[in-house]
Amino acid sequence: MEHILSFIQQHIELIYIVILSVFLGVEVISRVPSVLHTPLMSGANAIHGVVIIGAIIVMGQAEQDNYLALVLGFLAVILGTVNVVGGFVVTDRMLEMFKKKKK
Numbered sequence: 071m072e073h074i075l076s077f078i079q080q081h082i083e084l085i086y087i088v089i090l091s092v093f094l095g096v097e098v099i100s101r102v103p104s105v106l107h108t109p110l111m112s113g114a115n116a117i118h119g120v121v122i123i124g125a126i127i128v129m130g131q132a133e134q135d136n137y138l139a140l141v142l143g144f145l146a147v148i149l150g151t152v153n154v155v156g157g158f159v160v161t162d163r164m165l166e167m168f169k170k171k172k173k
Contacts, residue, residue, distance in 0.1 A: 111157045111160055112157075112161060114153075114157055115153075115154050115157040115158060115161075118150045118153045118157070119150075119154060121146060121150040122146070122150040122151060125143045125146035125147045126143070128142075128146075129143035129144065129147070
């Protein structure tokens with residue numbers, strides 16, 4: 071428990087930044103009109119592509135006995151891939167709404 075408290079005391083500024091970033095992100099996302107959802111989803115897909123590449127690099131550089139880095143890298147690859155695929159599915163479905171229907 072003392073280790074956790076000392077970590078919080080040493081990194082209190084970073085914790086404040088993360089908390090403020092979460093509140094700012096919620097405010098920004100809640101005010102985005104639905105028309106801009108598709109372009110923003112495409113941007114999020116690009117960001118998660120970078121996350122996937124970074125996780126693969128971390129897993130490749132980790133030592134074989136460093137199970138924490140390997141497990142976290144594996145989870146980042148899986149969750150990033152699910153997010154990218156889901157984003158492309160949602161974007162594709164939204165773009166289908168704007169196509170003219172064939173008679």
